[in-house]
Amino acid sequence: MNLNGKKIIISRTDSIGDVMLTLPICSWIKEQFPSSTIIFLGKTYTEPIVSEYKSVDKFIDWNTIQSMEEQKQIVFFKKLNADAIIHVFPNKEIASLSKKSGIPIRVGTSHRLFHWWTCNHKISFTRKKSPLHEAQLNHELLRPFGLNVIPSLKEINKTIGYLNIPQEKLPEELPLENITILHPKSQGSAKEWPIEKYMALAEAIALKGGHVVFTGTEKEGKLFRHLIPQHPNIFDSTGTLSLKQFMKLISIAKNLVACSTGPLHISGYYGCNTIGLFSPKRPIHPGRWQPLGEKIQIIVFDENCPQCLAKKDCNCISDIKVSTVLDKIQ
Numbered sequence: 001m002n003l004n005g006k007k008i009i010i011s012r013t014d015s016i017g018d019v020m021l022t023l024p025i026c027s028w029i030k031e032q033f034p035s036s037t038i039i040f041l042g043k044t045y046t047e048p049i050v051s052e053y054k055s056v057d058k059f060i061d062w063n064t065i066q067s068m069e070e071q072k073q074i075v076f077f078k079k080l081n082a083d084a085i086i087h088v089f090p091n092k093e094i095a096s097l098s099k100k101s102g103i104p105i106r107v108g109t110s111h112r113l114f115h116w117w118t119c120n121h122k123i124s125f126t127r128k129k130s131p132l133h134e135a136q137l138n139h140e141l142l143r144p145f146g147l148n149v150i151p152s153l154k155e156i157n158k159t160i161g162y163l164n165i166p167q168e169k170l171p172e173e174l175p176l177e178n179i180t181i182l183h184p185k186s187q188g189s190a191k192e193w194p195i196e197k198y199m200a201l202a203e204a205i206a207l208k209g210g211h212v213v214f215t216g217t218e219k220e221g222k223l224f225r226h227l228i229p230q231h232p233n234i235f236d237s238t239g240t241l242s243l244k245q246f247m248k249l250i251s252i253a254k255n256l257v258a259c260s261t262g263p264l265h266i267s268g269y270y271g272c273n274t275i276g277l278f279s280p281k282r283p284i285h286p287g288r289w290q291p292l293g294e295k296i297q298i299i300v301f302d303e304n305c306p307q308c309l310a311k312k313d314c315n316c317i318s319d320i321k322v323s324t325v326l327d328k329i330q
Contacts, residue, residue, distance in 0.1 A: 001105070001145050003033035006083035009103070011041040013062045014089050015189060016262030019046045020269065021135040021292065022088050025142055026055040027159035032146065039080065041094070048243040049266070054162040062094070070097075077101035086141050087119065095119065107141050128283045135292060153292070160269045160292050165251040166244035174235055175211035179253040180329060181272075182212060185220040186261035191279040191317045193259060195224045200322045201257070205329060206233035213237050213253075215246060215263065255329050259317070260289050268293030273330045275299065279317050281308035297328045 008029060012022045019042060026038045040056045044063045051059050060080075065073055077097055084105035085098045095118035098106050108115040110122035125140045136150050170176070184198045202212045212234045214225070221238025228236050241249065247266055250256060256267040257275045267274040268291030275297045278286040285308075286298045299320055307314035 003029060003036045003084065003145055005035050006033070007037045007039060007081060009039045009041050009060075009080070009082045009085040009098075010056075010088060011085060011091065011094050011098075012088045013041065013043050013091055013094070016046055016049060017189070017260070017265045017289070017291075018089065018134075019049060020262070020265035021133075021289075022138050023050070023053050023055070023163070024135055024156045024159040024292070025086070025088070025138050026053065027162055028139065028142060028147070028151075029145070030055045039082065041085075045243065048166070048247065049163075052164040052166060052244075052247070054164065055159070066093075073097055074101045077103070087115070088138055088141060090115065092118075105144070107144055109141070131287065133290070134288055157292055157294060163269045165270070166247050168242070168244045168248040170245055170249060171237070171240060174213060174237060174249070175233075176252060177211070178209070179211045179213055179249070180205050180255040180257065181215055181250060181253045181263070181267075183215045183256065183258035183261065183263045184224060185216050186259050187217070187220070190260035190284065191281075191315065193277045193320060194318050195227060197318075197320075197322050197325075198224075198257075199227050199229055201325055202234050203229045203231065204322065204326050206231045209233070210254075210329070211235070213249065215241065215249070257325060257329075260284065260286075265291045267291065268296055271295055273297065273328070275325060275328045277317055277320055277325070279308060279314065280305055281311060281314060299324060299328065 012019050037057045039058045040050045041060045044061050047059050050056055078101045082103050085103050087108035090112040092114045099118045106119040107121040108119040110124040121144045123140055127137050135156050139150050182198050205212050214236050216238040218239025225236050250267050251270045253272050255273045258264040259277045264276050273295050278300050280300045280303050290298050301316045301319040305316045
């Protein structure tokens with residue numbers, strides 16, 4: 001199926017990390033069909049990232065569309081004149097709108113019942129039981145367009161260079177060199193390393209002469225900023241940075257430490273020494289969710305944790321030692 005000269009909507013209306021692992025399929029389409037137009041349908045807060053990715057031509061805010069009456073939504077979709085839509089993140093409402101608005105090619109997983117009457121290309125593959133990385137699994141949905149072999153992670157990593165660095169000014173109080181970013185929280189999306197260990201890690205880095213910047217939302221900052229050690233080399237930026245400023249900070253940082261969350265994926269794209277703290281439990285294990293990039297260091301406490309292997313509730317990530325993480329800091 002030739003997409004040259006066609007408009008393709010990539011629908012991924014969930015979190016930053018998921019979006020980061022979806023962007024490579026935009027690059028695959030552009031490489032195969034250079035004259036195609038990629039329209040990314042996402043949530044408002046992911047726009048700063050998507051708009052900096054060279055393989056995407058236009059961003060559409062799903063939050064804005066969602067606030068419209070259905071008839072206006074259909075009119076909006078029709079005006080896009082899209083030739084195809086790829087439902088990377090299954091959404092019943094979007095799937096229905098894409099059919100009602102007459103988009104000719106509608107691709108989605110066959111494992112969602114509503115896709116059986118809204119999609120005309122249903123791809124059969126499983127995510128939870130697959131040994132493949134999430135970025136590889138997203139490529140499954142490109143099979144109607146000529147993809148015969150799922151690319152390796154090494155091949156997919158070639159696409160991360162398409163993410164531009166925002167031209168944003170950082171707050172004057174933040175350091176600009178020898179920075180380690182510590183991002184302790186994940187808005188509940190992942191197993192988290194204990195806050196106390198992040199604080200001990202910050203002290204150890206600062207005592208060695210490095211600069212530490214804590215990051216997170218204002219809500220997250222309220223949970224731990226009172227625990228941040230008082231040291232001239234330790235800075236609290238929680239609740240103060242826009243997403244584009246955060247991206248800029250990551251692009252100049254030497255290290256970033258976080259669990260499986262959006263900033264970890266941004267860090268991988270920008271070539272920062274990216275230290276990911278993971279649970280080995282499926283399907284949240286690093287084999288599925290580790291960030292893309294060449295400078296990735298993954299830490300799990302025990303790859304053969306009996307509780308995790310049995311898919312029981314386990315918090316073995318808490319047992320990762322501060323010294324283990326410190327050894328990975330450059």
